[in-house]
Structure formats: structure tokens, C-alpha cells
Amino acid sequence: MSRPLSAALSASARLSSKNSIYARASAGSAFRSGRVGVIDSSGLKLTYTIRGCSIHGRGEKRGIGRLGDWAITSLLNLPISQSPNTPISQSPEVLMERFDVVVIGAGGMGAAAAYYLARDGRRALLVEQFTVGHSRGSSHGGSRIIRHSYVEREYATLAPHAFALWRQVQAESGARLLADTGGLDFAPPDYPTLLGRLETLGALGLPYRLYAQDELRHDFPQFRLPAGWLALYQTDAGVLSATRCVETLAGQAVRRGATVWENSRVLSVQPDGAGVRMEIDGHAGRQIVLADQAVLTAGPWAGRFLDELGITAAYAAPLRVTHQQLVYMEVAQAARPLFAADRCPVYIGLPMPYFYGFPIWERPGQLKVGREMDGPAIDPDGERSVDADAVAEVEAWVAETLVGVIPKAVSVEKCLYTLSPDGHFLIDRHPQHPQVLIAAGFSGRGFKFVVTTGRLLADLAASAPGDYSSPLWRETFRLDRFVSGKKLSPSVDTANL
Numbered sequence: 001m002s003r004p005l006s007a008a009l010s011a012s013a014r015l016s017s018k019n020s021i022y023a024r025a026s027a028g029s030a031f032r033s034g035r036v037g038v039i040d041s042s043g044l045k046l047t048y049t050i051r052g053c054s055i056h057g058r059g060e061k062r063g064i065g066r067l068g069d070w071a072i073t074s075l076l077n078l079p080i081s082q083s084p085n086t087p088i089s090q091s092p093e094v095l096m097e098r099f100d101v102v103v104i105g106a107g108g109m110g111a112a113a114a115y116y117l118a119r120d121g122r123r124a125l126l127v128e129q130f131t132v133g134h135s136r137g138s139s140h141g142g143s144r145i146i147r148h149s150y151v152e153r154e155y156a157t158l159a160p161h162a163f164a165l166w167r168q169v170q171a172e173s174g175a176r177l178l179a180d181t182g183g184l185d186f187a188p189p190d191y192p193t194l195l196g197r198l199e200t201l202g203a204l205g206l207p208y209r210l211y212a213q214d215e216l217r218h219d220f221p222q223f224r225l226p227a228g229w230l231a232l233y234q235t236d237a238g239v240l241s242a243t244r245c246v247e248t249l250a251g252q253a254v255r256r257g258a259t260v261w262e263n264s265r266v267l268s269v270q271p272d273g274a275g276v277r278m279e280i281d282g283h284a285g286r287q288i289v290l291a292d293q294a295v296l297t298a299g300p301w302a303g304r305f306l307d308e309l310g311i312t313a314a315y316a317a318p319l320r321v322t323h324q325q326l327v328y329m330e331v332a333q334a335a336r337p338l339f340a341a342d343r344c345p346v347y348i349g350l351p352m353p354y355f356y357g358f359p360i361w362e363r364p365g366q367l368k369v370g371r372e373m374d375g376p377a378i379d380p381d382g383e384r385s386v387d388a389d390a391v392a393e394v395e396a397w398v399a400e401t402l403v404g405v406i407p408k409a410v411s412v413e414k415c416l417y418t419l420s421p422d423g424h425f426l427i428d429r430h431p432q433h434p435q436v437l438i439a440a441g442f443s444g445r446g447f448k449f450v451v452t453t454g455r456l457l458a459d460l461a462a463s464a465p466g467d468y469s470s471p472l473w474r475e476t477f478r479l480d481r482f483v484s485g486k487k488l489s490p491s492v493d494t495a496n497l
């Protein structure tokens, strides 16, 4: 029979933070299959044998030594045989690890957070339920748009930071992550998102050019717009190679000392005193991981944690996950030079439902076009089927708009959006447990801001609760905007890419 250490102790010794605790390892540096001893304040020494217990952390010593107080609380919950000094025979295998910060979810946001935390010298663990670069979340695939043109200044002023940080990661890693292609936004001349973007770009002094149709046909003959539409061109726009970006960030995090666990699912996140206790089902079985801080970057799966951590109940902040799909099409041989990345900008048709696309980039002779899909909320673990009607709409849009592209889907890729109620990001500390950081609800526009979000999370993790002095912080990210009764200011930027 097994019972918690606290129960085993209660009859003969009281455990307090003044007690010292020590462990003798039977092998290696971890206290695996070792004896754990407790000396209570009266000097009474009790020893217990714990199997499969691996302890790291502040105060760790090889052989006999004092461990930090955290070990006492965490050991209290370990199953242990009833009588002291008896090897455990029936207790489940429990491994215990300790890190400064655990990052939950290795999509773009988590990989970047782990990278910047490791850069800051924090002992970071990045946990991913699948593998880094998998295709079941939101950060996979060969391309994402990066650009400056936003109606809202919060994002338009963040974009230059994003460009700078991506270039830094690119230079440090040697991987090609970003291609500068320029970008075009199309819309009728009075379309509010177009007018708003023009105003913001002008106010911030960011370069752009407004094309009427004749001029556009001259410079970019591969595009055909409805009569009277305008095209906003910005040189500062381009393509990020999404999967490569995630893999590179995770790789650079490891290079700087972070640990990555793949195929490891975080089952629970519990604030534990000033720290956090997590249960993880991973490569080595079930493990308890303790950390000073946890960073929640679970993308479409974040809702479950927000429920468990009381956020959903306390704030009207439900996240809605929707299916999205991207359609690959063949470019006619003669038109391929015009759709090459050095001739063809990224492009967005602003009116809803918005369409967007890329030059030939990921696959030889093919390009990728998407259409925003505002379907029902879905379960991220549920089945994913192709919406044939939406594919047909993309084919029709391409037939009208892209000259020289064969408007027939050759393949379709699925992806997930995670939408916040007002379309703005949710990046903040947990209000009651500031050691838990949350980053979620990045909808269709998050990827370009992966690096600014990762850097911001590391800044928040390094500063005191209430300190929002990071230059990458924006008031729109606050969690308490969802306090019931408060009026939300939904994003007015229609093409939310």
C-alpha cells in the first residue's frame, strides 16, 4: 500500500520549513531510486526510500546534502511505502524535475518564449504534446505574411520590432527565415480598413504607395482588380517560413541551454505557493515538474487551461477555435517568373471574407492562397475535413484576380485560428497567480509577432508583477479588459492577417 509522504510522517514527525531534507542518490546526479531523509526540528531523523524520484533544483547536491524548501512541499505529495525504510513496491513511478520556467506548447509563441528565456539565462523547459514543427496547431507550413500595414497603431508600431527581431534570429542561426517581397492590400477606395491603414502608415512615417489600376497593371501585371479598386503597396512586407522559424527558435533555445520535451503533454498546471506545479505525461512516463514560473502558449488548446486556472469564469474571455484552410495551385509555366518571390509581393484582398496569398515560395511552380473562414467553434483534437465550398470560392477568386494561375486546387492544408472575443491578443500575467503567464488568442495575425511575443513574455517573466515597462507591451493585450461589464474595443482591421 502506498500513501503520501506527509501521511507517513505525521505519526512520528512534523514537517516544517525549518526541517532539513536530504537525499542519497543510488546512481547518477539525480536522486533516482534514492533514500530521502527528513530531520525534524527536534533532531529526529527519518528516512524513506523513494523509487523513480529525480530531483533537480536550487540547493541540489550530490550525495547527502540539503535541498531547498521547495523539495519538502513537493515530496509531500509523492506516494511512498507505508513504513519508513522499506523499499516501495507498488507506488506508481513518479519523476520529479525542477526548472526556472516551464513553457507549455512549442508552437511559434512557445518556441520564441523558450528562446528568449534561455537567452536571459533562465533554466527553461519547453514542453510539446506532439513534435516541434508538427502540423496540428497554428504555426506550421511554409509561409506567413509579415507586414506593417495595420489600422491599429498597437500592431503597426510593433511590426518594426518584429522585423528587427526576426532578422536577429536569422543572423544568429544562419537559417533563411524571412524573404522581403513587399506587400499589396486591395480594396474599393472607400473601404474603411484601407483608409485606416493608409492613415496609420502615414502617421507613423512608414513608406507606402497607393496604386490606381493602370499603374498597378504596369508594375504588377499578375494582378487583376475589380473596376475602381485601389492597391496599397508597402516595401516592408514579406514571407516568413513558418515551420522553419519554429524549428529554428526551438533549436536556438536548446543551443542556449533550454530543454525541450516532445511528445509530452501537460496534464495540469497548479499554482503552488510562489511557484507552479505541473503534471506531465511524457517520454519518461508521468512526471511532476516544479518551476518558479509557467508560460502558457498552448494555442488552440489554451482554453482548457484558462478554464482550470479560473480565467474563463472570472473574465468573459472565451477563446474560439476555428478551422482554416489553404489552397495550393499550379502557376502556368509562362507566368512563373511574374509569381517568383523577387517579382510578386504578398497580397490581401481586404473586404470580408478576405482572401490572401503568396508568391511561388514553398513548392516549385505552385503558390498558396487562403480565404478567412468564420466557421463554428471546433475542438482542436477533433476531425478535420476539407470544406469544398470554401475551396471553390478560393478557385473563383484566383480566376478573377491572379493572371496566369490555374484556378484549380492541387492540394489543401488545414490550420487553426484561436480567436479572442475582441480579436486582440491576450498576453498577461494571471491576476491572482502572477507566476503564471498567458499568451493566447493570436487568431490570424500572430505569426509575424511570434518574436515580439516571445521577447515580451521573457520580459514579463523577469519583472515584478505590475511591471509592464517592456517596449513590446501594449495595453490592448491586458487580460482585465474582459472584466464583465467593461466595454470591449473590437479590432477594426478586417483582414486580420
Ligand SMILES: Cc1cc2nc3c(=O)[nH]c(=O)nc-3n(C[C@H](O)[C@H](O)[C@H](O)COP(=O)(O)OP(=O)(O)OC[C@H]3O[C@@H](n4cnc5c(N)ncnc54)[C@H](O)[C@@H]3O)c2cc1C
Residues within 6 Å of the ligand: 104, 105, 106, 107, 108, 109, 110, 127, 128, 129, 130, 136, 137, 138, 139, 140, 143, 144, 145, 146, 264, 265, 266, 267, 297, 298, 299, 300, 301, 302, 324, 325, 326, 370, 415, 416, 417, 439, 440, 441, 442, 443, 444, 445, 446, 447, 448, 449, 497
Ligand atoms: C491558415 C492560417 C494562416 C495564417 N496566416 C498568418 C499570416 O499570414 N501572418 C501572421 O502573422 N499570422 C498568420 N496566422 C496566425 C499565426 O500562424 C498564429 O497566430 C500563430 O501561429 C499562433 O501560434 P501559437 O504558438 O499561439 O499556437 P500553436 O502554433 O498552435 O502552438 C500551440 C502549441 O501548444 C501545444 N500544446 C497545446 N496543449 C499542450 C499541452 N497540454 N501540452 C503540451 N503542448 C501543448 C500544441 O501542440 C501546439 O504545438 C495564420 C494562421 C493560420 C491558421
